Amino acid sequence: MGPLSVALWVLAALMCIVVVGFHVSGAVVWYNRRKTAAAERSLAKKGDGTSFQKEVAAIPGGEEVLKCIQCGTCVASCPNSAEMQYPPRRLIAMVRSGMRQEVLSSNAMSYCASCYLCTARCPRGVQVTDLMYVLKQLAFRYGFRHEPTGSPARYGRFVGQINSKGRVHELGLMIGYYLGTNPLSMLKMGFLGLKLMARGRSPLAGKAIRDKGQLAAILTKARALEAARTTEEVGA
Numbered sequence: 001m002g003p004l005s006v007a008l009w010v011l012a013a014l015m016c017i018v019v020v021g022f023h024v025s026g027a028v029v030w031y032n033r034r035k036t037a038a039a040e041r042s043l044a045k046k047g048d049g050t051s052f053q054k055e056v057a058a059i060p061g062g063e064e065v066l067k068c069i070q071c072g073t074c075v076a077s078c079p080n081s082a083e084m085q086y087p088p089r090r091l092i093a094m095v096r097s098g099m100r101q102e103v104l105s106s107n108a109m110s111y112c113a114s115c116y117l118c119t120a121r122c123p124r125g126v127q128v129t130d131l132m133y134v135l136k137q138l139a140f141r142y143g144f145r146h147e148p149t150g151s152p153a154r155y156g157r158f159v160g161q162i163n164s165k166g167r168v169h170e171l172g173l174m175i176g177y178y179l180g181t182n183p184l185s186m187l188k189m190g191f192l193g194l195k196l197m198a199r200g201r202s203p204l205a206g207k208a209i210r211d212k213g214q215l216a217a218i219l220t221k222a223r224a225l226e227a228a229r230t231t232e233e234v235g236a
């Protein structure tokens, strides 16, 4: 086979990868939209907005939602507030008004860069960044997916790996992330991934911690404590 034939075969293979990747990416976007729509429908049926504030307050980091005086310092400090559907001050007001569906379906938490400026400057000591994490956690739990940032998908993969292995395997994390969001963009990072692997910086297989059973017991206990706290707070 001559060099021209080899080049044509390589070109054809690349085109196939791009076409397949394009269709898979479309399917992933469609799936994420369906999942978000299903989450919205399920929350609409739930229709219980009044307990939302208690639900947020029951999770560590969300307790201080009532301390906010709506001064707006956090919004003025936030480098990403212009990108957010609802900036932090408004998000807190919406949590207090029980607007569960609107808050959890918004993109605000996904655009939070965890810079902690809001937290450092809040005159009431509200841990706004932690609150963002709480809302992100709840949004993920209810099944919301925000395509523009891919942040929930990364978050889900990260937590999934910690749950199953006790530590993160970077290669598996990134492959899972791209497959769950936009497989085509994996092509852009492929070269970098190969370079890291060649230098031994990114092992093919991830290792689990030694005592996974102990970690599972800790996580089970933590979930039970959180569930009990939520029931107590929301039912109070």
Ligand code: SF4
Residues within 6 Å of the ligand: 067, 068, 069, 070, 071, 072, 073, 074, 075, 088, 089, 092, 118, 121, 122, 123, 124, 125, 126, 128
């Ligand atoms: S800076 Fe603090 S008190 Fe002011 S709006 Fe933001 S969270 Fe509320």
Ligand code: SF4
Residues within 6 Å of the ligand: 074, 077, 078, 079, 080, 081, 088, 111, 112, 113, 114, 115, 116, 117, 118, 119, 128, 129, 132
């Ligand atoms: S931690 Fe998040 S919400 Fe707070 S200022 Fe930074 S980007 Fe904005």
